[in-house]
Amino acid sequence: MHETGLCEAIVAAAVRRAAGRRVTGLRVRIGGHPVDPDVVAQGIQLAATGTVAADTTVDLVLEPMTVACHECGRSGPVDDHVALVACPGCGGVDIEVTGSDDVVLESITVASAGRAAV
C-alpha cells in the first residue's frame, strides 16, 4: 500500500514546517484518489507518533476527480472507477479525466508561541 509512505511524507512536511513547535492540527487536501479518509487520517496519526505532531488532529479535504465526456458533453465529479473508463451519462469512452490527483499538506496549526522548543 502507498498510504504509509504518503502519510509519513505528510507528517515529515508538517514537522519541517512547524520548525520545532508542537503541531495541533493538520489540513490535508486529497485530490482524485478514491481513498478511505479514515485510513489516511489514522495513517497520519500513526506516522506522527513520537514527533511534534503526535497529538495532532487531522482534517482531510477530499476533492473528487472530474470526468468530461467528449461525446455527450457531460462533465462532473465521479466517485467510482467505472466512471473513469466510461461516461456515466452515455457510456462513451471518449472521456477526459481532469482534476488534481495530488495529496497536499495544505496548512498546519501549531501551538501558540512561548511554549515552542528552541
Ligand SMILES: [Zn+2]
Ligand atoms: Zn457521455
